[in-house]
Amino acid sequence: MERKTPGMLGRARAVGLNKRADRRVGEAVIGTLLLLCALVSVVTTVAVVYSIAEETFQFFREVSVVEFFTSRVWTPLFENQNFGIAPLVLGTLMVTSIACVIGLPLGLGAAIYLAEFAGDRTRRTVTPILEVLAGIPTVALGYFALLFVTPVIRDLIPGVNLFNPLSAGFVMAFLILPTVTSISVDSLRAVPRSLREAGYGLGASKFELITRVVVPAALSGIIASFILAISRAIGETMIVTLASGGRPNFTFDPRQEMATMTAFIVQAGTGDQAAGSLGARSLYAVAAVLFTITLVLNILSQQVVRRFSEKYE
Amino acid sequence: MTTPTVSTEPNTRANTHVGAKPFDLSQPSVRTAPVSDEHAVVSIKDFNLWYGNFQALHHVSLNIPKNQVTALIGASGCGKSTLLRAINRMNDLIPIVKTDGTITYEGVDLYDRAVDPVEVRRRVGMVFQKPNPFPKSVFDNVAFGPRLNAYKGDLNALVEKSLKRAALWEEVKDKLKGSGLGLSGGQQQRLCIARAMATEPDIILMDEPTSALDPMSTDRIEGLIHEIKEHYTVVIVTHNMQQAGRVSDRTAFMHLGVLIEEGPTDQIFTNPKHEMTERYVEGRFG
Numbered sequence: 001m002e003r004k005t006p007g008m009l010g011r012a013r014a015v016g017l018n019k020r021a022d023r024r025v026g027e028a029v030i031g032t033l034l035l036l037c038a039l040v041s042v043v044t045t046v047a048v049v050y051s052i053a054e055e056t057f058q059f060f061r062e063v064s065v066v067e068f069f070t071s072r073v074w075t076p077l078f079e080n081q082n083f084g085i086a087p088l089v090l091g092t093l094m095v096t097s098i099a100c101v102i103g104l105p106l107g108l109g110a111a112i113y114l115a116e117f118a119g120d121r122t123r124r125t126v127t128p129i130l131e132v133l134a135g136i137p138t139v140a141l142g143y144f145a146l147l148f149v150t151p152v153i154r155d156l157i158p159g160v161n162l163f164n165p166l167s168a169g170f171v172m173a174f175l176i177l178p179t180v181t182s183i184s185v186d187s188l189r190a191v192p193r194s195l196r197e198a199g200y201g202l203g204a205s206k207f208e209l210i211t212r213v214v215v216p217a218a219l220s221g222i223i224a225s226f227i228l229a230i231s232r233a234i235g236e237t238m239i240v241t242l243a244s245g246g247r248p249n250f251t252f253d254p255r256q257e258m259a260t261m262t263a264f265i266v267q268a269g270t271g272d273q274a275a276g277s278l279g280a281r282s283l284y285a286v287a288a289v290l291f292t293i294t295l296v297l298n299i300l301s302q303q304v305v306r307r308f309s310e311k312y313e
Numbered sequence: 314m315t316t317p318t319v320s321t322e323p324n325t326r327a328n329t330h331v332g333a334k335p336f337d338l339s340q341p342s343v344r345t346a347p348v349s350d351e352h353a354v355v356s357i358k359d360f361n362l363w364y365g366n367f368q369a370l371h372h373v374s375l376n377i378p379k380n381q382v383t384a385l386i387g388a389s390g391c392g393k394s395t396l397l398r399a400i401n402r403m404n405d406l407i408p409i410v411k412t413d414g415t416i417t418y419e420g421v422d423l424y425d426r427a428v429d430p431v432e433v434r435r436r437v438g439m440v441f442q443k444p445n446p447f448p449k450s451v452f453d454n455v456a457f458g459p460r461l462n463a464y465k466g467d468l469n470a471l472v473e474k475s476l477k478r479a480a481l482w483e484e485v486k487d488k489l490k491g492s493g494l495g496l497s498g499g500q501q502q503r504l505c506i507a508r509a510m511a512t513e514p515d516i517i518l519m520d521e522p523t524s525a526l527d528p529m530s531t532d533r534i535e536g537l538i539h540e541i542k543e544h545y546t547v548v549i550v551t552h553n554m555q556q557a558g559r560v561s562d563r564t565a566f567m568h569l570g571v572l573i574e575e576g577p578t579d580q581i582f583t584n585p586k587h588e589m590t591e592r593y594v595e596g597r598f599g
Contacts, residue, residue, distance in 0.1 A: 194445040198505070200406060202458040202512055203435030212457070217448055 052291060055284030062278055068285065074248040074264070076282035077271060083282060085289060087248035091165065091258035092290075095240055096233040098169025098254065099176055103233075104226055106173065107180025111222075114181065115188035116210055127182075134178035142242030145171035150243060163245025163257040172239050176229035183228065187221020188214055220304045227301035231294045237262040261290045343587045345576025348376035348563070354516065354546045355400060360414035362395060362404065369395045371570045372414070377516075382538060382547040384561035384578065386554060387593070392570040393550045397518050400548065401437035402430040418516075435462060438509030438545075442521045444501035446493030446508070451476075451485050454493040454504055458512030471511055478544070479507035480537050499530025506537065510545070517541070519549040523556065535560050554594055558582050566590045 012018040060068070063083045071084025110130075114123050150167040154160045191214050199213040215222070245257035246267050259267070265283050273280040350356055353376035362370040370392045377383050385393040395404065402423060404410045415422045423433055435458070446454050455472045464471065472489075476482040481503040485496070493504050502522060509517055519538070523531040538547055538560045551557050557564050558578060565575035566589075574581065574590040585591040 192445075194441060194443060195447060197403065197406075197439075197441060198445045198447065198508075199457075201401065201403065201434055201439035201441070202461065202508065203431055204461055205431045208461055212461070213447060 049291075052284050052288050055281050056288040059278070059281040059285045063282075063285075072250040074259075076279045077268060077273065081278065083285075085261075085286060087250040088259060088261045088264050088286060089289070090250060090252075091240075091244065091248065092234055092260040092262070094165045094252075094254055094258055095169045095172060095244055095260055096230060098165060099172035099233045100226075100230060101173075102170060103173030103176045103229065104180055107177040107225070107229070108184055108222060110177070111181045111184035111188060111225075112210060112215070115185045116206075116214065127185075130178045130181055133174060134182075136175075138175065138236060138238040139242070141171050141175060142168075142239040145239055145243035157255065160255040161245070161257045163243065163247075164255055165240075165244045165258045166254045168240045168243035169254075171243065172233055172236055175236065175239065176233050179229045179232055180225045183225035184218070184222045187218040187225070190221070191217045220307050224301040224304045227297050227304065231297040231301070234297070235262065235290065235294050237266060241266045261286050265290075342374065342572040343574040343576075343590070345574075345580045345586065347575075348378045350376060352376070352378050354379040354418065355548075356415075356417040357396075357400075358415045358417065360396075360399065360416060361412065362392075362399060363411045364407070365409045369570050370399070373567075373570075373572045375565055375572060375575060377546060377548060378563065379546050380542055380544075381562040382542050382549060382560055384557035384564045385548065385550045385567060386552075386557050386564060387567035387573075389552075390569075391567040393567050394520055395570075396567070397520055397548060397550050398439075400516070400518055401434045401439055403434070403439065405430050435512055436514050437516045437518060438512055438514035440502070440505050440509050440517065440519045440522045443525045444498055444505050446496070446501050446504050448492065448494055450490050451493050451496070451504060452489040455507050455511045457508060462512065475507040475511040476504075478510055478541060479503045480533065480540075481507055497530070499526050499533060502526060502530065502534060503537065506534070506541075510541070514545065516546045516548065519547065521550050521552060524552060531556075554582075554596070566593060568593070 009018060068083050068085055070086070071082060072086050073082035073084050074087045075082045110126075114126060118126065145167045146163075149170055150160075150162065150164065153164070153167050153170070154162075157166070160166065195213055195217055196209060199209040204212065240260045241263045244260060244263065246259050246263055247257045248259045248264065249256050251258065264286055268279065268283040268286075271279075273283075355377040357373055357375045357377075360370055360373045361368065373392075373396060375383075375396075385396060387393045398404045399412065400416060400423075404412070412424060414424075416424060418433075418436070421428060438458075447457065449457075452472055455475050456468055459468060459471055473482060473486075476485060481500060484500060485491075485504075488495075493501065496504060502525075506517075506522075523534050526534065535556060538549065541547065542562075549557075549560065561578045563575065564578045564581040566573045566581065566585075566587075568589055574585060574587040576586075581590060582594050585594055
């Protein structure tokens with residue numbers, strides 16, 4: 001602890017150890033500025049959540065919660081309004097599932113290759129390419145799905161609508177692939193050398209080592225990457241708006257046009273709904289559901305990552 | 314200020330850097346009561362090993378007798394761990410390693426192209442410096458090797474037998490499903506020994522198995538080494554000369570990648586023939 005001794009200030013000055021007022025003021029100013037930077041994001045988040053919650057609350061004063069979650073028809077922008085969110089949730093789940101079935105195994109496979117098999121040069125070449133993939137604007141991916149992938153799918157599979165979740169899900173798989181790969185590579189490479197030596201020392205081949213030691217040890221990191229990828233797929237907007245269409249459709253047939261929650265929000269937001277109308281408010285109700293789902297998934301992935309970081313010792 | 318003391322001894326530390334020639338590398342190793350080829354389970358003959366351009370082992374020849382404990386001693390960087398890891402081809406995991414000479418086990422040169430290093434490691438178990446249990450249950454740790462080999466017998470019995478031989482059974486029999494990482498350091502190392510024994514190897518290599526443990530745990534593991542040599546041939550690398558004296562039947566002393574002297578442990582410690590061995594076991598360097 002510091003204490004005060006008479007005459008010490010003069011002695012400290014003489015040898016240049018005295019406290020300097022200008023430095024203290026400068027540091028206080030910088031500290032305050034940085035605090036403001038941090039506060040901006042907090043305030044924005046609170047404001048967004050508040051406005052969604054407020055509008056959603058107003059929405060549910062007019063629409064029953066039971067109808068919202070049980071009805072299978074969603075037509076809030078039509079004359080004959082129906083408020084069942086099920087078709088939108090189903091559309092989102094359909095596209096997300098297709099994206100995951102393709103994207104998660106592909107991403108994990110690429111991660112295992114990069115972490116365990118690829119040489120340093122390959123890794124240094126492939127990793128930036130993956131990052132480029134992550135950087136392609138989703139609107140470009142959406143048009144790619146609509147103009148290139150959809151015609152191919154329609155040639156291969158009969159009865160596919162021009163707008164369909166197959167094409168959107170397929171292209172979205174490549175959007176989530178870099179997320180899965182980069183996080184999984186990190187967690188695979190974090191498995192300590194001592195565990196690998198233990199496995200090899202017991203007579204594991206490289207493949208056995210990967211499947212029985214490395215992947216299980218990195219599992220929580222891999223699961224976290226999956227959850228983040230799913231969360232990203234659920235919130236993705238442009239690909240589904242362009243390629244999967246805007247007509248809510250309660251169906252399990254992926255050849256049909258299916259609107260997702262995000263696609264509806266775009267539709268409602270760009271339409272001519274009067275502010276404060278029930279149609280406009282339905283947008284916020286959907287946004288609230290979407291926000292809740294992705295928030296839960298993000299919290300879940302953080303929990304998984306926390307478990308992961310305590311793992312080896 | 315104190316003035317640095319000037320040693321009248323030859324400065325052996327200065328000789329440990331690469332390229333220095335403290336002695337003639339080609340002089341033959343001194344051997345007392347050498348183990349004949351018929352009594353050796355592993356026979357190392359004129360073995361050389363390089364990490365890239367650096368030669369870590371020079372013309373090492375050593376016969377390792379069956380069901381005995383052989384200790385490899387020497388200062389840091391003398392090549393004793395490298396030699397140990399050569400016996401189960403763990404050095405293969407480092408891409409820049411090159412070798413010549415032979416290590417023969419049951420009449421087979423382990424470095425022949427026809428030999429699969431994975432199979433070698435199933436027959437020659439290894440215990441590492443730091444306990445390294447898998448982040449799996451105690452049971453799954455021990456069962457790891459047998460499962461790799463698609464073990465046909467009673468896995469529960471094998472796990473129990475291995476844990477008993479590692480003197481760990483009484484402590485873990487009620488928490489076989491608990492994580493191996495939940496055990497104390499000494500228990501973890503005994504778990505690793507049990508894990509190595511469960512693959513039913515002929516030889517167990519131990520790379521400074523007690524250097525990360527407290528004296529009590531060290532004592533238990535040393536006692537264990539004494540007991541398991543009834544079933545296995547043990548080769549142990551140790552920094553600790555008292556430990557080599559306590560646990561081993563034969564001792565090999567290495568310096569700068571050269572096998573200087575080998576013989577029965579009591580001979581090496583009480584009556585070393587080579588001047589460098591004498592200096593090392595008296596604790597004058599290393």
